[in-house]
Amino acid sequence: MEKEEQQLNWVEQGFAQFSQELNSKRPERLKELAVLALPEFLAKGFPTTAEEDWKFTNLKPYLRKPFIPAREVRDFAPKLLAGAPDFDGRRIVFVDGYAARDFAAFDSLKSGLHVFSLAGVLRGDCANKEVTRAVHQHFSRHASADNAPLINLNTAFLSDGAVVFVGRGCNAESPVHIVFAASEKTADRISFPRVLVVAEEGSQVTVVETYLGQHGTRYCTTAVTEIAAEPGAVVDHVRLVLEGAECLHLSALEAAAAENSVVSTQCFSLGGACVRNEAVVHLRGGGANALLAGLSLINKEQHVDNHTVIEHAVAHCASRELYKGIYAEQAQGVFDGTIVVRPQAQKTNAFQSSQSLLLSREACVNSKPQLKIWADDVKCTHGATAGQLDDDALFYLRSRGIEKNEARRILMQAFAGDVVKEVKNDAVRTMIEALVEKRLVELPVDFA
């Protein structure tokens, strides 16, 4: 108990100092939210394994030492960014959660697509009335109890973020890439990235969040993404967790899908020491459609937990989940997927699948599907598998002259490719294919 109190001390003290230093720069709205969010977070503190939702992810070892809320540094982490994934050079960069470049990259790219600083919009700096209205309507409105601890923590310390707004009927075409980099020098910092995506009626956009950091530096990222898909909008969201080897990465995504909208969120977890990705999607309008997918490629003592909740609030919606992982050495994976079907949500179609490939005897995975169904005319299926590379498949490849390690790589790539091919945007998919290919080479197979 004493230890847990200590864990929270730094949050409280950090908040006091942080507010004193930064409140003059923070927009009123963020200050208001912060004073509400902090006590809510402190009341329960960091989740522990005693809670059902956190049964398989123990944060304690990562919280033994305090974190320091990050301040803005003029360190653009150039080395890190040089190796960052890139589509066409158009990206927004945040360092430790603070905007490091201006938002001009997306100006005039496409009329109807607007990418702004969240603090700027909340301060009233944005000339576009539509964007300002949308931010006030949607920012911090979609949080639910399912991922409250992470959202409260993020909101308490929030000082900026990115707003992606796609106007009615606009197809943004070019992906919006937001890079969150941890700065290179100071250790033990915690940063609070935030993204709000508002896609108006009939619009379409791809948003990619990339998280990067140095190896050998202990730090924490607590990221929150909110997505509002209005009727008929199509939002494809991709999260690339390429964090440094000693990073504690906690992310929460909250999406609301109106009628006939299509929301997808795909999470590629390659880096980080301990990674928790929460995705909560509410299907609130008939005909809404959600895809939640994830691919974890990890080794050593990495731990990745994908935690999802899909709420079918109304009838005639469809959801599909595909989570896969390849676990080498002592890596641990978790998939916990809940599908909630409300009484009025008849004709629901929900499909969930989690598949794991274990490359060593020490690697492990916990998979926990949960169906909470209150309607009677629904189709819900779920399945989970965990196993090793198939010996017969390996022999088949080798019998054609393909060397053992190459044969393994081909099979792993095919396994991972199932998730990668779900990425709709060609440029993003090609980039992820390359990342996956490179990562697979780093995962050793410990079986003879």
Added chain:
Amino acid sequence: MLEIINLRARVEDGAEILHGVSLTVGAGEVHAIMGPNGSGKSTLAHILGGKGGYEVTGGDVHYAGKNLLELAPEERAREGLFLAFQYPVELPGVNGSYFLRTALNSLRKARGQAPMEVREFNALVRKKAKLLEFDPAILNRSVNEGFSGGEKKRNEVLQMAVLEPKLAVLDETDSGLDIDALQIVASGVNALRGPQNATIVITHYQRLLNYIVPDFVHVLVDGKIVKSGPKELAFELEEKGYGWINGAVGTVESP
């Protein structure tokens, strides 16, 4: 080319299946190995291909001047050995064309040749497919995934045509095929026959040998070759069944 001397083998931690098989195959020859179910035919094919799960307890296999049993499966392939599977494995997500080109380039690399570019490879596949009267479109799909029995066997023969082995071992290539498919597969195999390469056809039924005419027929019963002879032996087997051989063996071995 291939010399199997008194080969004994068992399933790992299991009973012995091959009780001393001897067989010599020369260049340009086609050998048929026939036998009832459970006689050890597929075990022999698997051991020649290098599949895991078996333990060789005695004997030797010499191939192209090497001890075949010491080579990894991929090394055997690089020495020109090809195993056509009784049950070709489905590889979801592995594109057929990519798979075959990777295989071909692995063999080329072992021979010190440069990798074949996509365009040249595609031309080669079209040529081979035409020779076999196959539609090369099956290579656009994932390897064997959702293929019919006939498609799987054709895919094996197409791979064989592209990889141009010195020694092909066809393990029950006729199983699960109707006569039309059987004829197509057999004519494919025949098209690939030449004075420099050899084929071992493993089958339960004589009917395949109507289309792939062997130079020698061997009868494998209970892990041993109990009879060898010219192609006419196959007809005799078809007429009298394996019981005839079993009986003959019984007579010979009974005290």
